[in-house]
Amino acid sequence: MAAFDLVVAGAGILGLAHALAATRRGLKVAIVERDPHARRSSVQNFGFVTLAGQAEGVTRSRVLRSREVWLEVTDSAGIPVLQRGALLVARRAESLAVLEEYGATPSGARCELLPAAAVRQRFAAASAGIVGGLHSPDELRVEARDAIPAILRWLEEAKGVTVHRGRTALAIEANGLATDAGFIDAGAVVVVPGSNVAAFAPGLATRTRAHDCRLQMLRLRAPGVELPGVVMGDLSFLRYEGFATLRSAAALRERVAAEQPRHVAAGVHVIVAQSADGSLVVGDSHRYDRECDSEDEALILDEFAALVHAPGAEVVDRWTGIYPVADAKPLLAESPTPRSRVIAVTNGLGMSTGFAIGEETIAELFG
Ligand SMILES: Cc1cc2nc3c(=O)[nH]c(=O)nc-3n(C[C@H](O)[C@H](O)[C@H](O)COP(=O)(O)OP(=O)(O)OC[C@H]3O[C@@H](n4cnc5c(N)ncnc54)[C@H](O)[C@@H]3O)c2cc1C
Structure with missing residues (x-):
């Protein structure tokens, strides 16, 4: 009999999700993570579960x-949900039209359209240019850099998962996983390596032209600014498919292309989340063929200023996030052997979709 029912390589949100889904079936699970401390996509993001x-x-x-699942896990593992709900703000008539159209769809049923005065009532720091908005009540936001290690510890301590930190998976074998510190005998293997996907599925990565997307992120100290939830600006309406595919999005796209070509070229849209100490996490840009640089930061700050009136705001931290993108979306998935899977999320939404993906894979492998 194998030492483990399942070994998971990678302790980002996808790895944690697969391990959790397996423990919920009473399976014996090990996790192998090459980094001693989490530092990849899952801790570089907004911690934003976006609906x-x-x-x-x-x-x-x-x-x-x-x-x-996030609600269950944060409750059981004692992880604070720092913000609930999102305020989507429009600074053009065309973006208001997108929000109105979305609000009339079944997905928008729980959302509330807000005139400019109502936006300002909820969000005193909304900039003068805001013409309206939409409140969505269901979003969750955790501090990813704290939540991801906390879930790993909780899986280890409360769910009996064996965790090998600082150990690198080398290859999937028929009956387990080869690592740099020996073989782990397991009935099934799931490798969720994020942007390292080409190491485990080289053919798939080549065929789908998998490569890195780099995103500039900032932390701002902005005394006096209090967010009513996560705030999203109208450039985001052109990035999120549920908005971008609406009929009314065409006019917004045209206007933004004419007014903000540099933001469009850098893939800049602005999401603002608030941390427990009041600081703001602000991002991001999307660079597919080069590093992020000071232009990304300037464009993000420019768009931030168009949304939020924060006169004393200053950048106190900055980092570049990376996630994989590919011709295949929302994920790359391959079965190198019948009892193994390699999975990488390629739509940049792993925090929002990861727990469900984990349950789907475990159902495939274990019935
Ligand atoms: C700046 C930014 C903002 C984002 N914002 C959002 C958001 O608002 N909402 C949302 O839903 N998503 C967001 N995302 C996307 C989300 O963060 C990712 O989709 C998600 O974190 C992917 O999780 P993962 O576990 O697949 O990958 P990762 O978090 O990259 O984890 C993969 C892990 O595998 C490990 N690994 C790799 N190779 C090996 C090996 N050989 N052996 C052992 N371990 C290995 C790595 O060290 C790493 O810890 C954002 C991403 C970024 C970068």
Whole structure:
């Protein structure tokens, strides 16, 4: 009999999700993570479980299921949910039209359209240029850099998962996982390596032209600014499929292309989240063929200023996040052997969809 029912390589949100889904079936699980401390995509992000604007169908269903699991996990593991709900702010008539159209769809049923005065009532620091908004009540936000290590510890201490930190997975074998510190005998193997996907699925990565997307992120100290939830600006409406595919998005796209070509070229849109100490996490840009640089930061700050009136704001931290993108979306998935899977999320939504994806894989492997 194998030492473990399942060995998981990678302790980002996807690895944690697969391990959790397996423990919920009473399976014996090991996790192998090459980094001694989490430092990849899953701790570089906003910690934002985003529902508004998600594509109808599988993505929205995965977010809804993952949100349920987030609520269970944060409750059991004592992880604070720092913000609930999102305020989507429009600074053009065309973006208001997108929000109105979205609000009339079944996905928008729980959202509330807000005139400019109501936006300002909820969000005193909304900039003077805001013409309206939409409140979505269901978003969750955790501090990813704290939550991801906390979930790993909780799996280890409360769920009996064996965790090998600082150990690198080398290859999937028929009956387990080869690592740099020996073989782990397991009935099934799941490798969720994030942007290291080409190491485990080289053919798939080449065929789908998998490569890194780099995102500039900032932390601002902004005394006096209090967010009513996570705030999203209207450039985001062109990035989230559930908004971007609406009929009214065409006019917004045209206007933004004319008014903000540099933001469009750098893939800048602005999401603002608030941490427990009051500081703001602000991002991001999307660079597919080069590093982020000071231009990304300037464009993000420019867009931030168009959304939030924060006169004394200063950048206190900055980092570049990386996630994989590919011609295949929302994920790359391969079965190198019948009892193994390699999975990487390629739509940049792993925090919002990961728990559901984990349950789906475990159901495939264990019935
Ligand atoms: C700046 C930024 C903002 C984002 N914002 C959001 C958001 O608002 N909402 C949302 O839903 N998503 C967001 N995302 C996307 C989300 O963070 C990712 O989709 C998600 O974290 C992917 O999780 P993962 O576990 O697949 O990958 P990762 O977090 O990259 O984890 C993979 C892990 O595998 C390990 N690993 C790799 N190779 C090996 C090996 N050989 N052996 C052992 N371990 C290995 C790595 O060290 C790493 O810890 C954002 C991402 C970024 C970068």
